[in-house]
Structures are given as structure tokens and as C-alpha cells.
Amino acid sequence: MDRDPDEPLRPDYGGACLTEVVPTLLRLDALRSGGALPAWLPAPLAEARSVVLLVLDGLGAASLAEHRAVAPTMTRMDSATLTSVAPTTTATALTSLTTGRAPAEHGVLGYRVRAGNEVLNVLRWTTGGGDARAAIRPQAFQQIEPFLGCPVPVVSKAAFAGSGFSLAHLAGTELRGWRVSSSIGVLVAEALAAGAPFVYAYYDGIDKVAHAEGLGACYEAEIAATDRLVGELVERLPAGCALAVTSDHGQVETTSPSLAIDPGLLEDVTGLSGEGRFRWLHVRDGATERVAAGARDLYGGIAWVRTADEIDRDGWFGGPLRDAFRRRLGDVALVARTAVSFADPASPGEGRLLSRHGSLTPAEVLVPLLAVRP
Numbered sequence: 258m259d260r261d262p263d264e265p266l267r268p269d270y271g272g273a274c275l276t277e278v279v280p281t282l283l284r285l286d287a288l289r290s291g292g293a294l295p296a297w298l299p300a301p302l303a304e305a306r307s308v309v310l311l312v313l314d315g316l317g318a319a320s321l322a323e324h325r326a327v328a329p330t331m332t333r334m335d336s337a338t339l340t341s342v343a344p345t346t347t348a349t350a351l352t353s354l355t356t357g358r359a360p361a362e363h364g365v366l367g368y369r370v371r372a373g374n375e376v377l378n379v380l381r382w383t384t385g386g387g388d389a390r391a392a393i394r395p396q397a398f399q400q401i402e403p404f405l406g407c408p409v410p411v412v413s414k415a416a417f418a419g420s421g422f423s424l425a426h427l428a429g430t431e432l433r434g435w436r437v438s439s440s441i442g443v444l445v446a447e448a449l450a451a452g453a454p455f456v457y458a459y460y461d462g463i464d465k466v467a468h469a470e471g472l473g474a475c476y477e478a479e480i481a482a483t484d485r486l487v488g489e490l491v492e493r494l495p496a497g498c499a500l501a502v503t504s505d506h507g508q509v510e511t512t513s514p515s516l517a518i519d520p521g522l523l524e525d526v527t528g529l530s531g532e533g534r535f536r537w538l539h540v541r542d543g544a545t546e547r548v549a550a551g552a553r554d555l556y557g558g559i560a561w562v563r564t565a566d567e568i569d570r571d572g573w574f575g576g577p578l579r580d581a582f583r584r585r586l587g588d589v590a591l592v593a594r595t596a597v598s599f600a601d602p603a604s605p606g607e608g609r610l611l612s613r614h615g616s617l618t619p620a621e622v623l624v625p626l627l628a629v630r631p
Contacts, residue, residue: 265561265592265617268340270359270575273297275341275350278503278626280357282308283405283455299335299628305499307454309445311490312354313483314347315464315614317507318623320472320480327481330488331502334627341506343573344368344535344592345614345621347464348379350505352426355403355457359575361582363401365425366574368532368615369604370585371539372398376530376603382421385603395424403427404457410448412441412458430457438462438486446493460486464508471611472510491629499630507621508612509534511593515600515608518591522551530587533598533607534615537565537587545588552589560599561592561617573617592616 268274273295281288281295285305288294294303302308318338325332342353342360344367352358352365360366369376372393375384382389403409403426415434417423423432433444441458448456466479491500515533518526525544531537540548545564552562563571565586569578578586591599593616600608614621 265573265594266340266619266622267571267573267617268342268359268575268622270342270572273337273339275339275354275503275505275624276357276359276575278310278339278357278501279354279404279457282310282501283407297337297339297626299337299501299626301335301499301628301630302501305630306497307449307456307495307499309449309456309458309490309494309498309500311458311460311487311500311502312351313463313502313504314459314461315467315506315508316480316483316504316625317620318625319620320507321625324477324480327477328484330484330491331625331627334502334629336628337626339503339624339626340622341504341624342575343568343617344532345506345616346532346535347505348422351459352399354503354505355426356399356401357405358401361574361576361578363399364579364582364585365399366582366585367530367535367537369530369601371530371587372585376528378604379425380422382425388421390421390424393421395421396428399425399428403430404455407455410451410453410456412444412448412456414459414461441486442490442493445490449495449498458490463504467508467612468610472508476612491631494631496631499628502625502627504624506614507624508614509593509596509616509618509620510611511596511598511613513611515598517600519551519555522548522555528587529601529603531590531601532613532615533600533610534593534613534621536591536599536601538589538591540588549589552591556591559593559595559597561590561594563590563592564588565590594618
């Protein structure tokens, strides 16, 4: 059945979804012997003796297709299309990718989430009081081991070592930090030469350029540069090793500035969290339905307005939320369906972003899974 374009594109948890990538790649031998390789798995991965998984932050499937001319290496690779998770934000999607679990299971439910009486910026691991690593322990906030508990070397930015988010979604892994992107292939090759059967690598250039410059010429140039990086990595692969390339989410170039939420609606709202395209309203007791109705009247043409109970009931996070995770969310969500974002005065830096993500439009939800084996 065709998807209703007026409805959000829900993640395919348990199917062709980011949650399934790492568990599948780590269990290839068992899946091969059992004859149960998933249909979405690109062919070069089926017989690989070792695998490198490269995550390109911010590269949606539609965007890659639109930039085929400047991405010949990735265009030639075998491909499939996966869904990201909800919300389509880095903090949530990368945690689902590394743990192999839906957001409802790992509890990292957005970029900015409620933690007690404060709002935690998950990527920076800060609250209004600054560094929150001592007050909100990352390994307690997110307790599922990454990579099924396997000792996987991680090639990522050196600056991320010891950060709260790294401790939350990469706890216990060996970080091989790069300072410039030209080092990624070198560090991956060294990990493979040391005998690692699986290497995880992460590059954030596409996402950074999209946020700062939008989806124009600079974005196209970054995709071209990233394609060259992928080509250099392929050249370093030993025989029998496959490269898999995926992303955490896509992008939407949004209108500027972000929309200020109507002051009348905010009379029953005690605070905001989430991100511009998946904005949570924290509502006074007893006012949820009134705020939801008002939000639908004001914003129903440009956003999916849902209460937290509706989102939980409909499985947006991949299963029922336990109480502790439910308390990390607001009560009413404004989930952008057009090229808009909703402002939060407590997070003014968001308003300077030209391209955004977080919602459940196809441009944000659908991501590529590419593969090649020399």
C-alpha cells in the first residue's frame, strides 16, 4: 500500500531500518549459515570476511540521488534505502545505530530532552548550568552496550573523546581519533591490519556544511569531497573486506527565521525541548488537550501536532515508553511537515541553522545503505 503523503513516514523498526545495520553486520557468519540474510542487505556485504561501516552524518537518500554527478564512487556502489528513527536527529539515530535498538529501548529521545528539572543538550551534554557529565552520568542515562558488547574500534573525531554523548552511545569502545578527514582511511586501515573484523567510522562534514550553508553550492562541494574520501577508503580495503556506507538522517533546507510559537499558546506551556523540526511543548497539568487543540488550529497546515501519548501509542519510538523515558519528553509535539522550524528562545543557536532535520518527512527519514567489496 502506498504511503499517505499527508502522514509522517514512520521508521521501519525491525525491517529496513538503522536499528538493524550493526546487529546484521556483526552476525553475518551466523546469518549466512542460517540462510537468513535480510533482503535489504546489499550483495557485497553478504560474503565479506570483514566490514567497515562508515557513517556520513546528514546524507539523505534523496540528496545523494540528486547529487549523483558529483558522487561517482558512491553512485557506483550497490545500494539500498533504509529508514532512520524518530526523531531524525543525530543523538537519537547514532545511538540506535550503535546499540541496534529503537529509541524506546535506549531512551535517547532527541537532541534536547528533559532530565529532571533541566533540559539536557545530548550532543554537548550540557544543561543551563554547563557541563552535565557529573550530574547526569552518560552511562546511566543510556545503559545498552554498543556493538552488542563486541570490542569494535571506532574511528571518529579526536575532539569527541570523553564527551558525554560518546560515553552514552560508544561506552567502552576504543576511539582512534582523527583530527583531519584525510586520516580516516589511514586509521581504518590500521585497525583492519591489527585484525579487527569490524570497524566503525564516522564523518560529520556533510551535516556541518548543510547546517551552516544550506543545500547549495557548498553542500554540493562537500558531497564531492566526501565521495573522494570514500574512494580513498575503498582503495585501502584489504581483500575480502567490504565497505558499508550509511547515514543517520537526511536534511531539509528551512525557511528563515524559525517560527516563534504563538504567545497565547504558550500561556499553558512551562518550557520547550526537542529540536526545531520536532519541538516539544511541556504543558501545565490538565492542559494537554487544550494546548494540542490550539496547536492544531494554529499549525496543523505546516506540522503534525501530536500528544506524547499519541506518539507513544502509534509506536513512533519503536515500542512503548517506560515511565523514566516518558519523563524526558514534553506533552505536545510540533513535528514540521513543511520547510519550517519552531524556535526555542532557550536554544538561540538553532535559529542560525539553514538546513535542519528531526521530523518524519521522506527527505529526513530515508537514508542510503551503500556497499562495495574490492
